[in-house]
Amino acid sequence: MREDQAADVAEPTPPVAEDGPLRGEKPRESSVERRDGQRAAGAETGGRPQAVDWDKTQQQRLGPPADLRLQAALGPVSGLWERLSGWQQDQVEAAAKAELRRLAGMLEQPEAAPQLLADRLTDRLEEVGGEALVRDPMGWLIGRGLVQRRACADPRCDDGIRLGTRADCPTCTTVIADRRAQRARLRALIDEQIAGASAAERRAVYEKQLREHTHREAVRAEARRARDAASVEARRAAAARRRAQQEAAAQARRSAPCAECGLPDAAGLCPQCTHRQRIQDLLREAVDLAVAVRADLTDPDDVAQLTEQCAADTQALLTKASQHDDSRPELQSLTEREVADRILAERRTSALKRLLRSEEADAEADTVYEMVLRRHQTAHRSAEEAAEQARHRTAQYLLQQRLGQLHVLRIRAAAGRLPQRTI
Template sequence: MRALLDAVGLDDASDAVRLAVLVLASRTPSETGVVEIRTSELGRWLGLSASYTASDVVPGLRRSGVVSVETAEGEYGQHAGLKCKVLPLWAAQDVVGHPLNLAKKEYATLQRLLEAVMAPGWTHRDGRVTPAGLIGTRTGRGAATDRLALLLLVLEARETGQVRQCGGAVDTKRGRAAATVARLLGCTAAAGERVLERLEARDLVLRVRLQTGSGLANRSRLMVPAVAAAHGRTVINDVQEDRAEALKPEFSDPDVTAGPGEASEAATEVQVSGVPVTDKADVAEPDVAATLHTDHPHLVTPVVPPQLSCGFSGVGRGAGGHRPERACAREDQAANGEAAAARGGSPVAEDRPLRGEKPQEPPVEGRDGQRAAVAQAGARLEAVGWDKAQRQRRVDLPDDLRLRVALGPAAGLWARLSGWQQDQVEAATKAELKRLAGLLEQPGVAPRLLADRLTDRLAETGGEALVNKPYGWLIGRGLVQRKACTDRRCDDGLRLDTGTECGTCGNVLHIRRARRVKIAAQVGRELPGLSEGKRRRVLEERLREDMWLDAAQAERRRERAEAEVSRRRSVAEERRRELQAAELERQSAPCVECGLPESAGLCPPCTYRRRTDELVREAVDLVVAVRADLNAPDQVAALTERCEADTRALIAKMCRRAGHDGVLAAFTAPEVAERIRDKRRASAHRRLAASEEAEAEADAVYGTVLRSSRGAQAAEAAAEDARRRTAEYLLRQKVGQLQAARARAAAGRGPRPRP
């Protein structure tokens, strides 16, 4: 695929054209090398409409020179059928060692890969249904780009689903994953990030950020879950293994440290743009802090001293002689009496605190935060039983990617919560994400919007270190929308959907200021002798009363608005029922011509018959208006009857010649009558164009244009156009005179059957 995409003609081609080359290559027969496919079917593989494929993709394939295209025109002149040959594949046949010299089984593998990724899905004649591929339902704008990106990511992924990411410096605002997608597609990092977000919204790729033992963000992972599933692996298990490896403390032995001249043995490969990329992403992201020291165990993780060969300072000593224990021995108590598992120091150390005092319990907020300290003087210290919430504490954020993005800025506060508090915060976050998704035009940006809110609230507080009660802060401040006005999309004076300043807040602030000035002036006029303190209290009381009045008026307006909406809905519903009843009555009406029931007033055969009669009348009027003396009513009537009979006979003859008879002839007759009418109109135009009036008008225009020094050729063209317009005018005039003559004859001699 890379050899096809690197072809010379595809340098400036669109993603739709590049993807079309890959689709045609996968469907190429190994024997002939010619792909026969309909334009609409190629568009389904690209996620585009048939018209866009015919007007943009097919010309792009021709301009590229990579694919030779022969088209078969459809009913309306469009490119309905295509015969395509991918020239690089054809030229590489029998070339030993060429990457495009594919065998038949390799063509089959290539086709199966594209079907698994982007097949549009089919319904077979026997009723079987072939489901669409991973991204087969993605259509419309940008569909070809997303499909091409997913295909390239699948090819770059290992068996674990992890995609090799590009190396070197990248845009810190976009991240290494977006830069990898951008280099695969050959676009900017911003465009790569948009493609990656669309793929993430469909759960086709995952961006996972690992953490160090200190809680800082370390390296990232770009995963394709479908690849891992195809190899019988799950992405979640692999990510958990990577996190455990990242959190695992490392102890370096002085005897085995690397020398100054030794280099890393990480294997490197060349990514798309030629930038070396490490096979294992062991380099931290440029926009995150680097790990400057050894990772320490997090929170109450049991500490088991490593068995080192040397007796370093601080290492717990063995039993015997009541030797001192480690400084942190027995201060971390395990749950449910599991003190032995959480006990620090040597396994044979005595059960007594080093300093002799009772271990201090950290306060825990919420429902399950209280602990019962049980200790007797001189008795053996027992581990206090932590409750269920403490046992369920999770250090990492939830596995749900949306929750990880939303709670990412508050990861430090999350680690300080108990199990029950984490469950409550997770439920509150899900509810807020659902509410934000209902307010936004793009629901997929709700996690990022909530993460920005938490970042701003932490900046107001001064950072996570200044948050004393993380649970109360998250529930009551961090995750709560603060509306400064009545607009539901307002949050701290900013619009949630646009990110700009809320206009309603500006109006409310202006109104409140004007109201305060007005009430202050009224208080000054009514009570001029008050002191400053009393005047301020009176002003605040007046402002509260005014606010209550406004709230009452707003409530009444809301009730009236709801009543009006309800009334309009009932009226619309009644109108809809009336229209449905009228439509049902119209559909059940019999045909007015033949009486056929359930024909909506006119059955199809009678409809075509009426249309045929109208076309016959128009064709007869064209002949009579040109040939008959319109001042002689008898001549007009005789010529009308004869011409009508000849026209109907001609229509019947042409229908029989086409093999149509009976009911089928009624459907064919309007087309035949329309052709006859058009031929007679053209004949009438030619006849009137040769009349004296048309010739005189043409001569006058010819002389005028010729005198304007525009040349003889321009004069001829202008004269011909004047002759044509004069003929059309004369024909309309004669048809009008014919209808007027028939009306006068009908008024003088009574009603006469109209032909």
């Protein structure tokens, strides 16, 4: 039986319906409409064509892919594409799309992936001698034509060609050079050891030692792969243990009772206690603002005394401003937060106003004013604006500097157990 006859036998003849077209006649429904209908039916039944249309799906010949990127990639094998049935074209199309996505993820220019895949298919066809010598188009395309063949460990290598540049793979070049150098050293060693032997004897010894060297290299490579696999597995196990420990710690934190009221499963602090703690933090910041601009930051006793006084005044102010009707106790906490925010904002504004009148702010403003007038003698308005901006910047800087000094002083006081009281 000839190959063309065997190909005809390999594809079953579709049954002819009673009202269908005669043999040789062109069906009324276009191939694109058939393909869309079959894919829709396949989607309804879990992605495969219904069993009743299996023979028809196997036999029909469809046009080129609708995706222009696929058309460019499969252009060199258009003859093989035409020999595929509808179902086979779907499989090849899915494999080609997957390979295009993989190549696009590896390349610096993803738009070059279709042309790269087309070049690969062209090279593979040249290896077999052309499309006419491919007996199984689908198997050849999926198993050989579309598959990347790495000649070395570099993931960008394809048959010794670097993906993206189409140049020789540097890793393959290095490996080949190392092998040639090893063979040259082996020949020189054999010529030195058995200089009087004949060429056939030297060749036999050379081939034997080359086989032994290749075997040793293979054993070492296998050992390296085993070590790498063990290292990867150890890292994965360590990562799994870390994730388990982190999850256990997170669960322990979530299930910890409230440190203030003892409420279980409060992650260490329940919402109500968190709200109260935030109010206290706002009050502490307000006290620090008042102390930073009024106290002598070189005298720990003065800082402690003023802190105690400001803390009491601030707490009294909060209590007075947040008083509510006893019939609405749920509003007490919200009002306290609003009052604490307002106290903090007022203290910051007051501290900046005090620092705006400081000697440092006046000196900076005068310096900027004179500097602007030296550049533009008539720009009095611009000089005043620049001086005012400089005054505000200086006040902000002085406030941050004083807060930092107060923080350092309190740390030293706590270390020295000085009488230091805060809210």
